[in-house]
Amino acid sequence: MNTKILGAFAAVALLAACANQNAAQTGSGATAATSGPVPGSQEDLVANVGDRIFYDFNQSIVRPDGKTTLDKQAAWLAKYPSVNVQVAGNCDDRGTEEYNLALGQRRANAAASYLKAQGVAAARISTISYGKDRPTAMGDNEQAWAQNRNAITSVR
């Protein structure tokens, strides 16, 4: 499980590097001057903290790897006290729409509760469930489903 997360981070880092390289190559110096995303932004959260945690099939218990990510999110949120976030719970599509709406809400709640327990003010966190309607991965195999069972934190 941990290796998959690392893989995702590596991919994000790689993309960011490419973007910077392209900017440098095309000579658009103005944008290239800012190295990396704006601190406290969604891009910053994605690139330097991790915006999502993953769940096991039909579960809403935050796994140890998820807690590691949420700890970093809580620290990041402490650093940027004016930033509010929404936590969206998602499911793979090996369940029914209506059940998954409730399961996605459970996942969002579990992640939000963990953040609150780490000291993030409840008023800064909202939750929503998309059930199986907002998959990240479009395939139909275990690898895709594992990516789609998540709670995604986004800056509001």
Next chain:
Amino acid sequence: MIELPAPMIGRRGLIAGAAGSAALLAAAERTPVYAQSVAPPATGGGTGAKSAVIDVTRARAEPIPVAIPDFGGDSQLGRDIAGVISADLARCGLFRVIPSSSFVQSGPSDAGAPNFANWRGTGTQALVTGRAEAQGGGNVRVEFRLWDVLPQTQIQGTAYTTTQANWRRISHIIADVIYERLLGEKGYFDTRIVYISATGPRDRRTKRLAIMDQDSQNNRFLTDGSWLVLTPRFHPTRDEIAFMSYANNRPRVYLFNLGSGRQTVLGDFAGMTFAPRFSPDGGSVVMAVADGSGSDIVSVDLGSRASRRLTNSGAIDVSPCYSPDGSQIVFASDRGGDQQIYVMGAGGGGARRISFGSGRYATPVWSPRGDLIAFTRYGGDTANFSIGVMRPDGSGERILSEGWLVEGPTFAPNGRVLMFWRETRAGDARGSGFSSRLVSIDITGFNEQVVPTPTDASDPAWSPLSA
């Protein structure tokens, strides 16, 4: 002879206007249909007072041979009407429509009694004849007669007057009359399907509320896709839909009045509300609300808007549906671990589990006839999903259809046909090969057919039959 109510007011009302966050994209005016009975012609013989010619069980094994020559009068309209009636009867699987190439006498049907000998020779058991004639003021008069060929009797004769734009609806009404007179139970052709239309890549789907006739005609989009929408359901008597919308990123159940286009949030809940269904009397909605650790079943009175919590288990209680007499509610819950189907009193309490087969059970929906509960089943000893039915006490479980993903059955108003949706498995990481289609099937498990839609589709809900 069956007397259709006269005047028969178009239950679809006026569809126009827009309100709220989602705009109506199409408008169509519905006007009343007036019916009157037609006496059999002097040479026709027979009393017309006759019960069903054949029962459904026999028809399933041996579809009724029926001939529907083009109606006389206005030739284009006469051909179109006969075509819609033929398509309705053929699609339901209980009739065999005799092709016109085997007719002994060609041309449209004429007034008066048919030459029964000519029809007997084609193997026709039931013959439909009629005339369609334009009247003043854009109106049209459609007359039809249903004949039992062997005893040479008229079973039914009815004339309808309406605006020309209503000709499809008249055709469906006639097909329903034929179905009822020959099979002894009400038809379902003069009905509509509300569903969710989906377009775009799988990770950025645009979903719109859509409505069409049961034969896929007159498709219209009711929302513009700005917000995710899910799980529409028809009101039992009013031209109204309950559905879930993510408008303003607040996922809630809304009521959508199809006449005015007005949308209103149902109830005032802190958490997400979803999975609505109207009570059989149309006076309330039962739905799920996620404001605790799982989700609970609540009912909301549509008059007072007062709500009542019917479960409070801490589990995921979801997908509630009333029994047709309104006394009980069937729902899905994972209170025992895996998701299973439970039945409780309409006021809550006394829930008892009724599903005990392999896997998880979901989306229970009670047949309008009261005799069956349809469901989605998945997991257990198969990777596939299936659609099945069981009796309300959980006995007699039968699986009707199975596939990679089949979900969300809805009953035709006569309880005879189920519609659900089927998704195909994506073949790669880009989602290639994925599709989502509406499918109908007879509750005996035969005559499974794709229901055509202009886009990918899911979440079908069958309308009631017109009053």
